[in-house]
Amino acid sequence: MELRHLRCFIAVAEELHFARAADKLHIEQSPLSRAIKELEEELGVRLFDRTTRSTRLTRAGKLFLEHVPRVFAALDQARGSVRAAAAGYQDQLRIALSDGITPPRFIALLAQCRQDEPEVDIRLYEVPLSQQIRGLHDDLYDVGFAQSANVGDGILAEAAWSDPLVVAVPARHPLLMHKRIPLDEVLRYPLVMCDPQLCEGYGRQIARVLRAVDVEPLVAEEVASLDLMLALVAAGYALALVGSSQVAACRNADVVGRPLAGRSPMLTTYLLRRDAEPSETLSRFIDRVSPISAEALLTEEPSHTSDITKEINS
Incomplete structure (x- = not known):
């Protein structure tokens, strides 16, 4: 699992629309769909119910969405800690x-x-x-x-x-x-x-x-x-x-x-x-x-x- 998979997941979960999520990430829709498929295969669950008319989070997708933002929050804090140490803070x-x-x-x-x-x-x-x-x-x-x-x-x-x-x-x-x-x-x-x-x-x-x-x-x-x-x-x-x-x-x-x-x-x-x-x-x-x-x-x-x-x- 890579960070790009998680970024793609969050974009689709927020937009509930693959085309809009792709625009938000400035990528084509096909690599976005591929990233979501790879993520679902690794987790062994479907994260989205997708039809020609709508995209919805599954129950597993909703649970996953509760945890993913914390990954990025922890990364941001790690960057901040490193920068603080470099700036001389104890x-x-x-x-x-x-x-x-x-x-x-x-x-x-x-x-x-x-x-x-x-x-x-x-x-x-x-x-x-x-x-x-x-x-x-x-x-x-x-x-x-x-x-x-x-x-x-x-x-x-x-x-x-x-x-x-x-x-x-x-x-x-x-x-x-x-x-x-x-x-x-x-x-x-x-x-x-x-x-x-x-x-x-x-x-x-x-x-x-x-x-x-x-x-x-x-x-x-x-x-x-x-x-x-x-x-x-x-x-x-x-x-x-x-x-x-x-x-x-x-x-x-x-x-x-x-x-x-x-x-x-x-x-x-x-x-x-x-x-x-x-x-x-x-x-x-x-x-x-x-x-x-x-x-x-x-x-x-x-x-x-x-x-x-x-x-x-x-």
């Missing part, structure tokens, strides 16, 4: 990020790591939560951050920091008459949400908040990032439910963060790692997380967050 820390991690706190953490251990090469990987969990199990990542503690056996989830949940509202919106906005009032307007597959942990925490009222939210759009979410809020497209530090970090005068009425819910970010003895480098990284998070709470960028915090505490 060690490497691979960090996976899911759910649009809160910028001010994570930036402060990275800055502290760079100051304390400049000889450690830090690699960041933005991935969905399910991919992060698989990667931690497969030793593709050393540690991760996500907004979910529902990670299954073999992975530890430790609360790293919490962020007050606020309503991101366009400037001059009628809801700004409230210093603290009732949730049922929020749900009278369209919401922009993160794609639940890309921001799985965030989606779960927001769903728990929305279950407090018996009203189905009107979702105007599902987006791939919190940055785009807040851009749509600034444009007056919809409201959003986000962490207060996300509003502060966007630094957009057209987005105002207001706390919810009653006890303010919190968005919790968790540090995820394998349930095993951590390396010395990882142990030092974990030790930095709590103090950096506490310091960030005191020094977060100014007006939006401080105003929101005053309102939450009032």
